[in-house]
Amino acid sequence: MNRKLALGLVGVVALSLAAFVVADDKDKKEEGGRGVDVEAIMKKNHGKKGGLIPQIADLVKNDKIGDALPQAKQAATLAAGLVKYQPKKGDKKTWADLAKEYADSTKDLATSVEKKDVDGAKSALSAINGSCKACHEAFTNRKK
């Protein structure tokens, strides 16, 4: 092999290694999932302080469903974002199914709130609250 060709090959290998390292770093920042930050969505929808879903549940319980629309719309938009995520570990199809269920229930909640349908909102809330465990068991170390 001539010297120039050998040097060229070394260069190509070094370049592709560099590209690999950069791609890996970017991947980490995006949580491996097309820019979806699952943790941030969970905190906004379910955080102990000011989570949107507990806020909506309180308003519905206290006969104030009419005040819950902005929160319900925001929660539904956030939930819809989860569908695009692709988990690094675990089954992608399971994620797609569970995320869609969660997004659909959250959308039902927003629709019920918009119609001021208290029973509909309560049943959507119980579907949402029943969805946590299966997804956390499959994709996190959380116990519930």
Ligand code: HEC
């Ligand atoms: C479609 C899957 C899915 C559903 C449904 C789901 N979660 Fe999560 N949740 C996750 C994943 C994945 C994480 C871990 C995120 C991370 O740390 O990167 C998480 C993390 C969390 C966290 C921790 C966030 C933090 O502070 O680090 C809370 C709180 C949480 N979920 C609450 C809930 C509640 C309450 C429900 C049901 C009402 C729920 N989640 C439903 C997937 C889901």
